[in-house]
Amino acid sequence: MKSTSRDAVLYFSESLVPTARKALCDPLEEVREAAAKTFEQLHSTIGHQALEDILPFLLKQLDDEEVSEFALDGLKQVMAIKSRVVLPYLVPKLTTPPVNTRVLAFLSSVAGDALTRHLGVILPAVMLALKEKLGTPDEQLEMANCQAVILSVEDDTGHRIIIEDLLEATRSPEVGMRQAAAIILNIYCSRSKADYTSHLRSLVSGLIRLFNDSSPVVLEESWDALNAITKVRGLLTPQPTLAYRKFQTWPGTVAQACNPSTLGGRDGWITRSGDRDHPG
Template structure:
């Protein structure tokens, strides 16, 4: 085909296309690899017609148990050589209901940067599919496929789309989609190796808001996601978050109107997901950061039930008492004393 004109290839396409189509599903991997290179040349010669003549048949063969494994690898081989042309063709078909998350996950490994261009279509499809599997035996496998897709995105633009679109989905009215979105976010931050430091402020703001969600699973997944993020922060990164974290705590306190925040009252979890950040602020921050951290701790104590606060009493009290003995401005010590007073009141309630 490299040595043949387009007209000649078109004349013999009735013989060439079935041959390439069959070779892409051959039991031998070497044959499938060679067929993909032939497909690449065929596409270079006759363009979009090669996609129309070959890919639909491969997709149909995914439903056949005898050929599914070979057809899937054939698609992968084609993607490896022509991802920028093949992916736009496949994405609408794979994301149409019922969404084929298994194939999307398999192909995303070889899609490279081309995957980022289609995240706007792929992410809503993944969430919709996962939502339908929540609470079923298929949920774990569906989540694994979703995780594989988003972890395959390795460029900064793709990461930004993932974070922004999933956070946006957590703000929706549909509780199933909110749960699906935070579940995928949690799976992403538990495994990603990319640097997401530029997005931490936005992430924590959105996640803390979710600690007031009416869905118990959303609460748990949000808490776990916050914990995944904060436990990886170094001291300087923790200190940089103090002001924003205090602002977010005030905002969520206004939302609950004097009630406890459900996400801070989860059994065996409590406030430990953000406690390390506030402790660092009290212990090593500037005087201004110490004051902000102490006030933020006071806000957290107000939002937490005595029972949920019990495991963290020592971790909160120690830094506050230690800093009271040092020479700091009265505003810092006032904030520390007010927070200790709140804590003692909660502990007294606990003992009663």
């Protein structure tokens, strides 16, 4: 199609669009890759209409068990070559409840820096999705999808948004949202390979604030996140001399995690006299 004139593409677009849609769901990977290049040329020629004609069809195919795997990869193929136009089109559709974190996770891996531009919409959506799955058989799968999204962020601006938005969400009056935010924060601190050193002070301060939360889940996740920073960044210094005890809080009291006998300060950082193992 690269050698085809714009007028010719316009003339044959009515037949090219159905062909591209079908090919993007083809069982053969090389066919899907070729179809993505056709989509690229169609978009260059007919613009936004290519998105309207092809992407909703692919999203609908995700509900068909026979072709959903191929349709998902078809979306990934077009994302890989046109992420700056495809992602803005897909994000509103994927983040409208019920949030499709499965597709968000899959596409995030090829979104590149385009992902950062949409974190302000994506993060609240994945937190909402996780909150709704807490305590259900789907909780672990939802956590895996959240992990795939946040670990796909590559630039410093994106890491700042992740930390700031998740910490802000831990202030929510709704305990489920605080729990979801704390869980994702723990995943981020435990699994991210990014250098977020410039954000450590606000991150550590925010995690320590959570030690006074009334939710045991928030307490445990925030401590695990701080523990992960200890092990990965080496900025906190746990001394394994005391056994770990679960935290308890009551309204108007300070969490046991913040007891002066448990926590101490040094050079602006926090040290703790006891620690517990954290699964890798």
